[in-house]
Amino acid sequence: MAGIKVHGTPFSTAAARVLVALYEKEVEFEFVLIDMRAGEHKKESFLALNPFGQVPAFEDGDLQLFESRAITQYISHEYASKGTPLVTTDSKKMAIQSVWQEVEAQKYDPVASKLTYELAIKPFLGMVTDFAVVEEFEAKLGTVLDIYEKRLGQSKYLGGDCFSLADLHHLPTVDYLMATQAKKLFECRPKVSAWVADITARPAWTKFLAMKAH
Structure with missing residues (x-):
């Protein structure tokens, strides 16, 4: 197998999406830590991988990609036979997953x-946190989560009855927010709360958190 390299920091929500997808697919990879405080993501060597100077950047042999959601799509299709099926070949189910x-x-x-x-x-x-902004955006997130609550009353996961990229892509921000006052927005909606408990208990997410802690 051609060597996979992920360039980034596990504290980046975008890089985290890619790392969790790789853990779900049980695909081996090399992680290349990018020191963003030192400005390594703006150096020419990194810009050759991601011209926007943002993490992550991804290599699989001679293939170079950036944009986390495009990378997770590639991983899910290229390594379809490994690990957790994160996408489906059924066109109608695929369309529903794509919507979410x-x-x-x-x-x-x-x-x-x-x-x-x-x-x-x-x-x-x-x-310093701007609590006026927090109040505004908590209201906006509540509106989205109201729709999630209704959706999760119809299926176990957002994209259907199986865990998919539609759920996985939420994990990094959910994890950050559940450690803040915003967790009340998830906890006060029973279906959303159960969904969060489900997706954050996945072995791949546990592996990622262990990696992040090192």
Whole structure:
């Protein structure tokens, strides 16, 4: 097998998506730590892999990719026979999964990422949280999670009855937010709360957290 390399930091939600997908697929990889505080993601050597100067960057042999959700799609298809099936070949099921992957990317993530920055990243960096922004975006996230609560009353997971990329892509921001005051938004919705407990208990996520802790 051609060697897979993931360039990034496990503290990046985008890099985390890729790492968890690899753990779910039980595919071996090499992790190349990028020191973002030292500006390594803006150096020419890294920009050759991701011209936008953001993590992650991904290599599989002579294939180079960036954008985390595109990378997880590739991993899921290229290594379809290994580990957890994260995508389906059934066209109708695939369409439903794709809808909820888009919901994550377009509706959930912009709001969740803003809250993650205000409630988790800013305190970590010694910056002051803007609670007016938090209040605004907690309301926005609540609106999205109301839709999730209804959806999860219809199927066990967002994309259907099986865990898929539609669920996996949420894990990094969910993990950050569940350690902040925003956890109440997940916990007060029974179906959402059960879904969070389910996806965060997965062995692949546990492996990722162990990696992140080192």
